Amino acid sequence: MPRREIFAGNWKMYKTLHEALDLVKGVLAGTSDIGGREVVVFPPSPWAKPVADLCRGTKISVGAQNMYFEREGAFTGEVSPLMVRDAGCRFILVGHSERRHVFGETDDNVNKKVAAAFQNDIEPMICVGELLEERERGLTGAVLKRQVEKALDGVSGDQMKKVVIAYEPVWAIGTGKVATPEMADEAHRHIRRIVKDRYGAGTAAALPVLYGGSVKPDNIAGLYAMENIDGVLVGGASLKADSFLDIIRVK
Ligand code: PGA
Numbered sequence: 001m002p003r004r005e006i007f008a009g010n011w012k013m014y015k016t017l018h019e020a021l022d023l024v025k026g027v028l029a030g031t032s033d034i035g036g037r038e039v040v041v042f043p044p045s046p047w048a049k050p051v052a053d054l055c056r057g058t059k060i061s062v063g064a065q066n067m068y069f070e071r072e073g074a075f076t077g078e079v080s081p082l083m084v085r086d087a088g089c090r091f092i093l094v095g096h097s098e099r100r101h102v103f104g105e106t107d108d109n110v111n112k113k114v115a116a117a118f119q120n121d122i123e124p125m126i127c128v129g130e131l132l133e134e135r136e137r138g139l140t141g142a143v144l145k146r147q148v149e150k151a152l153d154g155v156s157g158d159q160m161k162k163v164v165i166a167y168e169p170v171w172a173i174g175t176g177k178v179a180t181p182e183m184a185d186e187a188h189r190h191i192r193r194i195v196k197d198r199y200g201a202g203t204a205a206a207l208p209v210l211y212g213g214s215v216k217p218d219n220i221a222g223l224y225a226m227e228n229i230d231g232v233l234v235g236g237a238s239l240k241a242d243s244f245l246d247i248i249r250v251k
Pocket of ligand 1: 010168172173174175176212213214215233234235236237
């Protein structure tokens with residue numbers, strides 16, 4: 001069974017409203033003929049609704065970069081799953097390395113957010129990845145196993161059909177140091193094995209696993225050619241329509 005192919009752009013804390021709308025219009029203009037490829041953009045929260053309004057009925061889906069796991073309450077500064085969905089978001093990014101390492105999110109937090117996403121009909125794109133020091137100490141496999149297993153705790157086989165995992169080695173994010181296609185493929189294969197052990201071969205074979213970390217128009221072809229790389233999660237190079245489109249349109 002062919003897997004979904006997903007090209008996602010994480011805009012992080014960039015873009016004014018005007019710039020965000022210009023960017024998504026530029027991406028929309030180049031995505032009419034991309035066949036079955038799926039495109040997802042993650043604008044900053046205040047722009048989710050206006051961006052989603054522009055994307056309705058198009059090939060682009062919208063996601064939120066973060067949310068809290070509680071339904072509602074006295075949580076100043078947080079955004080609830082219901083708000084995310086009401087804004088028109090189909091996806092939620094969970095466990096991005098900047099959330100884990102700048103804002104102290106734990107595997108337990110990630111798991112609660114995944115559960116909250118499913119309760120609210122939002123599809124989680126779960127980010128995992130090792131630190132440079134963990135890779136150097138040979139701990140990559142163990143770190144990925146812990147992150148994936150904890151994130152998916154309590155997720156049913158049926159819900160797994162809506163899960164996307166993004167492998168983003170922390171040392172490759174925003175640094176210009178991209179993992180080699182072979183390194184990434186090996187990590188993706190490992191992630192698929194972890195999922196297979198819990199959910200079986202069919203679920204593992206169908207799971208879209210994206211690579212993220214300094215993906216650019218000039219390195220996408222090598223990554224995308226790998227058997228276990230089903231798409232990419234792009235930060236910096238998704239901030240310009242031209243470079244994001246060059247990535248989306250990789251041969
Ligand atoms: P980058 O970011 O492409 O700028 O390295 C990737 C990400 O953080 O998802």
